[in-house]
Amino acid sequence: MGKSFAVIGDPIDHSLSPNIHNAAFRELDLDSSYIAYRIPKGELEGGIEGLKKIKIDGFNITIPHKIEMMKYLDKIDEICNLIGAVNTVSNKDGILKGYNTDMDGFLEPFKKKELNIDGINALLIGAGGAARAIVAGFTKEKAKSITIANRTLEKATSLSKFAKTIGLNANAIEIKDIKDTISNYDVIVNATSVGLKNESSVIELKGINEKTIVYDIVYMPMNTDFIKKAKVEKATIIYGYEMLLGQAVKAFEIWHGIEAPYNAMKKAVLGGF
Ligand SMILES: NC(=O)c1ccc[n+]([C@@H]2O[C@H](COP(=O)([O-])OP(=O)(O)OC[C@H]3O[C@@H](n4cnc5c(N)ncnc54)[C@H](OP(=O)(O)O)[C@@H]3O)[C@@H](O)[C@H]2O)c1
Missing domain, CATH: 3.40.50.720 (NAD(P)-binding Rossmann-like Domain)
Known part of the structure; x- marks a missing residue:
């Protein structure tokens, strides 16, 4: 079955993350999809429940949820714990593990x-x-x-x-x-x-x-x-896009366990401008 991913935050409509990850899926012929999902401040808990219900495989977190998301994690990677903010989550059978790839x-x-x-x-x-x-x-x-x-x-x-x-x-x-x-x-x-x-x-x-x-x-x-x-x-x-690309590459590798197609992802970022 294909895997599904998302980025959550608010505002989210201008996020480049769907372009970057979907370009990687196309490049490697992966049957996966990645969407942007708006969750307003104060609605994070319900939003996470929704993502678990649809068995999301992983998601990125952006403003304003990076710190609040920490309390909904079942496991926390060491660097993420040190930084105290999470931007990447994996979901294995309902167990959410947080990482910080920033x-x-x-x-x-x-x-x-x-x-x-x-x-x-x-x-x-x-x-x-x-x-x-x-x-x-x-x-x-x-x-x-x-x-x-x-x-x-x-x-x-x-x-x-x-x-x-x-x-x-x-x-x-x-x-x-x-x-x-x-x-x-x-x-x-x-x-x-x-x-x-x-x-x-x-x-x-x-x-x-x-x-x-x-x-x-x-x-x-x-x-x-x-x-x-x-x-x-x-x-x-x-440039800021270089960091954006770097964090996306790391998130990809956490979720998929294979090397990310850097050049395809870079082309997708630059195409977004
Ligand atoms: N390239 C990437 O991959 C990447 C990754 C993460 C974040 N970002 C970007 O980095 C920026 C910061 O993100 P964040 O999560 O750290 O946000 P944040 O926690 O909200 O922090 C915002 C920072 O900006 C300062 N600030 C806001 N308006 C200002 C103004 N008018 N004059 C001077 N300082 C001002 C704040 O100062 P005060 O403490 O005085 O309010 C604070 O230091 C965002 O634009 C975000 O999109 C980029």
């Missing part, structure tokens, strides 16, 4: 491009759910230090405490205090949601150079204002 998805473009994280100083802007997975990623790959800058200082401080607990040298500041320290960093990541609505980037990038890696995890539009500004400075760019 961390590996974030790291994937560094590996593909042979860009080193070991010993670097990172500036992470944003302190939400995605930022937590990124902190875990920088720790895993042995970054030297991380400065977490957030609009709300409290959240940056709390994330910086988490970073220190797992072994990464960290400090917290407000975004407005980044100012002219920008040239101190080897890697600068935007993990706020700013850019999605074509807003101006949260910081200016004057003072960086072609060795600076600038990574925007916002993937729609592909060329955010942050990415455009990084291009003016000739920085090394990593």
